[in-house]
Amino acid sequence: MTGAGSRGSTADEGGGSPVSVHVPVLLPESLAVMELAPGMVVVDGTVGAGGHARAFAARLGAEGVLVGLDQDAEILVHAEAALGGASSSAVEGGSTAAEGSAAPAPRSSPAPRIVLRHASFAAIEAELASVGLSVCDRVFLDLGVSSLQLDTSSRGFSFMRDGPLDMRMNRSADVPSAAEWLRSVRPDVLERSLADLGGERHARRVAAAIVDARRRAPLTRTGQLADVVVRALPPKARHGRIHAATRSFQAIRMAVNDELGALQRGLEGALRVLRKGTGRLCVITFHSAEDRIVKRFLRERTTLPFRKPIEAGDDECRRNPRARSARLRCGIAPDCQSAGSAPPPATHGEIAS
Numbered sequence: 001m002t003g004a005g006s007r008g009s010t011a012d013e014g015g016g017s018p019v020s021v022h023v024p025v026l027l028p029e030s031l032a033v034m035e036l037a038p039g040m041v042v043v044d045g046t047v048g049a050g051g052h053a054r055a056f057a058a059r060l061g062a063e064g065v066l067v068g069l070d071q072d073a074e075i076l077v078h079a080e081a082a083l084g085g086a087s088s089s090a091v092e093g094g095s096t097a098a099e100g101s102a103a104p105a106p107r108s109s110p111a112p113r114i115v116l117r118h119a120s121f122a123a124i125e126a127e128l129a130s131v132g133l134s135v136c137d138r139v140f141l142d143l144g145v146s147s148l149q150l151d152t153s154s155r156g157f158s159f160m161r162d163g164p165l166d167m168r169m170n171r172s173a174d175v176p177s178a179a180e181w182l183r184s185v186r187p188d189v190l191e192r193s194l195a196d197l198g199g200e201r202h203a204r205r206v207a208a209a210i211v212d213a214r215r216r217a218p219l220t221r222t223g224q225l226a227d228v229v230v231r232a233l234p235p236k237a238r239h240g241r242i243h244a245a246t247r248s249f250q251a252i253r254m255a256v257n258d259e260l261g262a263l264q265r266g267l268e269g270a271l272r273v274l275r276k277g278t279g280r281l282c283v284i285t286f287h288s289a290e291d292r293i294v295k296r297f298l299r300e301r302t303t304l305p306f307r308k309p310i311e312a313g314d315d316e317c318r319r320n321p322r323a324r325s326a327r328l329r330c331g332i333a334p335d336c337q338s339a340g341s342a343p344p345p346a347t348h349g350e351i352a353s
């Protein structure tokens with residue numbers, strides 16, 4: 001997950017189904033920052049495999065509501081299992097995947113109402129409205145993709161396992177796959193995406209190699225793309241701490257799914273639905289481009305309960321290397337916030353890190 005939360009044991013069973021476990025990152029820290037209480041309405045905008053959501057649900061009591069959104073219908077099946085095994089049949093766009101299912105809660109706490117929706121957090125306002133709510137107490141976003149997506153070769157996110165070059169989180173939406181995007185993207189746009197979204201220092205070389213390769217034959221497999229990327233890099237850059245294709249794959253995935261655009265819309269929407277004065281927006285980022293957006297948004301539009309982002313401790317990083325890049329930030333919806341208003345002046349900005 002640039003947002004790949006974290007990875008447990010992973011392996012792909014030929015057919016493309018993962019046997020990986022998604023371990024939620026910064027879980028105790030997220031719980032502390034969320035300051036949950038019974039009766040709250042919580043939106044987990046990236047419910048994924050339900051790791052964070054399960055812990056949230058256990059703190060909401062019978063009067064609470066947990067709305068879980070994910071734009072990946074295949075992942076919602078895992079969320080349903082984690083949150084009580086509700087029916088997984090309805091995972092169409094904007095549909096209710098599970099409603100009223102029992103969340104595993106501490107023995108003494110009754111379960112809240114749980115609603116899972118196949119939707120983007122960019123549409124948080126409409127999604128909340130569709131379950132009869134207009135205000136919520138908490139919005140949580142754990143950005144990027146999950147281990148389950150990365151480890152399923154047929155989804156085409158991974159340079160480690162050959163598969164079709166897809167990378168779409170929402171396969172029922174009208175968005176091009178990575179193969180289609182790479183077929184037609186302008187060379188300068190490709191180069192900028194690799195640099196800005198992936199932090200690829202050799203973006204020019206990689207973009208040129210991709211353009212050259214696609215002239216000869218369409219790029220259709222992840223293995224093929226990984227090969228082109230690695231060969232394009234200077235020999236010294238081919239053997240680092242991370243796989244040499246990591247940055248390019250991340251950039252292409254973020255471009256294909258318009259992750260930064262969705263993030264901006266999601267933050268705006270969250271602020272419109274959060275309870276004024278007390279509603280909390282908590283976001284885990286895994287990448288500098290998304291972290292910059294979140295940091296700036298929270299600084300300009302919310303009150304910050306703490307200055308610096310929370311990062312994973314040595315222990316968590318050792319157990320789960322992906323937690324190394326995770327940063328948790330939080331903002332409290334201001335009293336005076338009105339929908340679509342311009343950012344308030346400096347007062348909220350001065351304490352940001």
Ligand SMILES: C[S@@+](CC[C@H](N)C(=O)[O-])C[C@H]1O[C@@H](n2cnc3c(N)ncnc32)[C@H](O)[C@@H]1O
Nearest residue numbers: 001005024046048049050051052070071120121
């Ligand atoms: C890092 S995982 C979340 C893991 C989750 N917190 C857990 O503990 O299992 C990110 C999830 O967000 C989803 N996602 C990414 N962008 C999204 C968006 N714009 N709207 C809804 N879901 C999104 C992905 O499909 C993925 O399942």
